[in-house]
Amino acid sequence: MDYTILPVGDMALQIFFKEHASGTLQRQIQQTTKQIEKMNIQGVVELVPAFQSITVYYNPILTSFKNLSKQVSEICINISIEATDSPKKVVLIPTCYDGEDLENVALRSGLSTEEVISIHSSVDYLIYMIGFLPGFPYLKGLPKRLATPRLSNPRLKVPKGAVGIGGDQTGIYPLESPGGWNLIGRTPVSLFDPEKKDPFLLQAGDFLRFMPISAGEYKEIESLVKEDLYKVEVKNIENN
Helix, strand or coil, X not given: CCEEEEECCCCEXXXXXXXXXXXXXXXXXXXXXXXXXXXXXXXXXXXXECCCEEEEXXXXXXXXXXXXXXXXXXXXXXXXXXXXXXXXXXXXXXXXXCCCCHHHHHHHHCCCHHHHHHHHCCCCEEEEEECCCCCCEEEECCCHHHCECCXXXXXXXXXXXXXXXXXXXXXXXXXXXXXXXXXXXXXXXXXXXXXXXXXXXXXXXCEEEEEEECHHHXXXXXXXXXXXXXXXXXXXXXXX
């Protein structure tokens, strides 16, 4: 894969891949990220994978842009995307489809609300990156029929757990925040918990599937989540 390495200030560099964002490129990015982590390179502080890049933050006292560029370049050259046929990890997110914009999405797409729910929950969405808010997943794979422009006037408060559609993407708000996506549902599952050793439920490179639940089931799961008794279901599915 074609890439370039660029400085980002004096404490980071970015590996930018020149291909368009795709599932294949995302696997390349995830493998490269894991390999850099595995190498335990002196001075590396944090890795941030995104749609077409990996930003590597480092301590300039322990390494330099020149030395680090050489090390990560060697890793990039030796990455083989042919070795990515391991089972895909699919995280199942229970979702109550009662969002205030559900009917608008249905009207715009020429579908019934039931059809919107059926289509939206029929896809295994690839998690391209985590950003905007801690734990916010940027998901690719939204069927074109459901693509809906962002709101012209964003809301000042979108509740934690809201599931929305923004353009050709869908996602989940892990925290209450302002937002302009069309809200079609909500999940009682917490995507970000700073009290846990691993605070993030989702990781870039995994897949996510929305599982429709009723309002009653939402309350039941919500109670279990509050007591830390709910375990999110994860499936490993063989790639074809």
